[in-house]
Each structure stands twice: as C-alpha cells, then as structure tokens.
Amino acid sequence: MLIFRQLFDPQSSTYTYLLGDAVSGEALLIDPVFEHVRRDTALLRELGLDLVATVDTHVHADHVTGAWLLKTGSGSRIMLSEASAAVNADRLLKHGDQVSFGSRHLDVRATPGHTSGCLTLVLDDQRMAFTGDSLLIRGCGRTDFQQGSPGLLYRSVQEQILSLPSDCLLYPGHDYRGLTVTSVAEEKRFNPRLGGDVNESDFAGYMNHLGLPHPRLMDIAVPANLRCGQPDQAASMPQDPSWAPLTCSFSGVWEIQPAALEERIAGGRANDIQIIDVREPAEFSDALGHIPGARLLPLSQLAAHSADIDKARPIVTVCRSGARSAQATVLLQKSGFSLVANLAGGMLRWRAEALPFEQGTN
CATH class of the missing domain: 3.60.15.10 (Ribonuclease Z/Hydroxyacylglutathione hydrolase-like)
Known part of the structure; x- marks a missing residue:
C-alpha cells in the first residue's frame, strides 16, 4: 500500500x-x-x-x-x-x-x-x-x-x-x-x-x-x-531544546517521555522542573494519582494564573492521557513560556510504566 x-x-x-x-x-x-x-x-x-x-x-x-x-x-x-x-x-x-x-x-x-x-x-x-x-x-x-x-x-x-x-x-x-x-x-x-x-x-x-x-x-x-x-x-541551524531529551510531534508539541522525566526527578533535579498537572482537583487525588511534586493548576485556570509560574524554569504539563496537557503547552507558549513540554501519554503512561505516584491531597 x-x-x-x-x-x-x-x-x-x-x-x-x-x-x-x-x-x-x-x-x-x-x-x-x-x-x-x-x-x-x-x-x-x-x-x-x-x-x-x-x-x-x-x-x-x-x-x-x-x-x-x-x-x-x-x-x-x-x-x-x-x-x-x-x-x-x-x-x-x-x-x-x-x-x-x-x-x-x-x-x-x-x-x-x-x-x-x-x-x-x-x-x-x-x-x-x-x-x-x-x-x-x-x-x-x-x-x-x-x-x-x-x-x-x-x-x-x-x-x-x-x-x-x-x-x-x-x-x-x-x-x-x-x-x-x-x-x-x-x-x-x-x-x-x-x-x-x-x-x-x-x-x-x-x-x-x-x-x-x-x-x-x-x-x-x-x-x-x-x-x-x-x-x-x-x-x-534550527536548535532543539537542550533542557531535556524532547521530541516534537507532528502536531508541533514538544514531548518528554515518562522515563526521561522520572530519571530527572530521581537524579535530584526535580526542583529544576515545574510539573503542572492540568486536570481537575478530583482527578488529581483519585486512583490514578499524580506525580510527586506536581502542582495542580486546572486547564480552565491556567491562563489566569500564568503570572504565578516561573518562566525561567522548564515546565512539564501533565493530564490523564496527554491531550489536555498538550493544549496547556500551546496556551503557555502563547503566554511567552518557551521552556515547555507535554508528558507523553499522561498519567496513563506514567502508571503503565510503574513509575512513582501519589494519591490524596489536592
């Protein structure tokens, strides 16, 4: 074919x-x-x-x-x-x-x-x-x-x-x-x-x-x-982001794989990255859980609170499947954030790869 x-x-x-x-x-x-x-x-x-x-x-x-x-x-x-x-x-x-x-x-x-x-x-x-x-x-x-x-x-x-x-x-x-x-x-x-x-x-x-x-x-x-x-x-030459091993999707969204993000967290560099979870509060604390150290900022509130996010530190956006967080990267880039990547596959991929998670407080 x-x-x-x-x-x-x-x-x-x-x-x-x-x-x-x-x-x-x-x-x-x-x-x-x-x-x-x-x-x-x-x-x-x-x-x-x-x-x-x-x-x-x-x-x-x-x-x-x-x-x-x-x-x-x-x-x-x-x-x-x-x-x-x-x-x-x-x-x-x-x-x-x-x-x-x-x-x-x-x-x-x-x-x-x-x-x-x-x-x-x-x-x-x-x-x-x-x-x-x-x-x-x-x-x-x-x-x-x-x-x-x-x-x-x-x-x-x-x-x-x-x-x-x-x-x-x-x-x-x-x-x-x-x-x-x-x-x-x-x-x-x-x-x-x-x-x-x-x-x-x-x-x-x-x-x-x-x-x-x-x-x-x-x-x-x-x-x-x-x-x-x-x-x-x-x-x-076009320059790729150097702060993490990222790939660019055909839709134009930069992505980081779960294992690459976990390696950075486990290596003691978690404070260098802002992990922003854009799900709703109930999802953040449900059975699927969230990444340790993630900040909850629902997608509906992201634009209103963008001034509270540090532009100097890289951002990884997270949601359930990677769809809402991909939209979050677009919104953040439009607001002037250049160091942004989406977690590929979201929490579903994160849990499927048996990576650390937390449940509870939102």
Missing part, C-alpha cells in the same frame, strides 16, 4: 510530498523545506517510516531545501537533477532514471524550461506525477531566470507531462490559491497557458510579457539550494 501525504509551507506556498511503502517502511520526501524539517521528521516517526531519500524537483528560488538537514538527521540520500550543477548531492538524476522506495519507484522525466534542471517525478503506475514548477494548477513556472526558456518549457510539458494518461493526478510544487491537485485531462483542456489550442508561439508570447519581480528570497535561496540546503554557518 502507498502512504501519501501532501504538506504545505504557508510562507512560500510550497508543497512537500511524502511517499512511503507500507510494507518495507521506506519513504521519500519531494521538495522538503528547511524550516519544516522538524515537522517532516515527526510525521515520518509517527507513521513508522524510514526516510531513504529526498528529491528536489529543481533548484528553488523562493525557499531553502531541507535536504541537507534531513540527511544529517536520518542519513537519507540527497537527489536532484544532474543539470542543476548543485554540490553535496548523493545522486544526480537524469531522464529515464528511477528512484526506489521499497517495492515502489518514481520514474524521472527531465522537464526543463522553468529552470534548466527541472524534473517531473512519475509514480510507477502513472496514477500520480509530481511536476515541481514545470506545470502548476492552471499555470506554470516562470521562465525568465535560472536558464529558463519558454520554448523548452512548452515542449517539456507537452511531451513529458500532458502525454501521461488523462486520469493521472498532477501535484504541483506550489499553489498560491489553496488548490491541491489537478489532472492531465483538466490541464489539457483548461490550462490558459498550455492547454487547448495554445501553440509554442502563443506560449512564448505570454511568458515573455509576465513582468514579474524576482522572488524575495532568491539571493539567499538559490546559493543555499546549490549546496543542497547546507547552511553557511551552524548558527542558522
């Missing part, structure tokens, strides 16, 4: 695509974004997938790829077009290559014209294709920089993308209107730049008079992407 997710970066309107083989657990990411590596890593972990490669459809001008950062974290291979002239890639792709993940693969089609190194990636059964910026939904990528060419793009789209089966779903690299997917049949009929009776001369005339400003981050993104996303300085 194919595992498929479409992810979005609102800053650059970039789509990142995750494709996984459910049997082998191997996965690919297409066009990952540097700022969302933590999100993508969390999703892979939660789905039980092993990232084997990242594939960039071209050298982007509006965002920095997450390929290099993902490689440092998971050992995934970096892949992009041989025509891109990029460094740090593990495999440079050319027309006709295949990129495998488990028993599935993508067929590589060279579709230059937006840039000289654009690729379209076609799923093995030709039911899906990932077109980057070569073909957008009712549009296409611009052709006025990075060795762009209207004539080349027209031929690429007609010969390599619109020649796919009419029911093949097309997933673009961007969309600025919230549209998510199209098909070969739709674009052949309705694309105002490349569909219907538009010929190469019509297309070139259209593209040569767009008059668009260059992307705002172009001078930063292009050099970085020619290094496959490797930062110039370590200071530009």
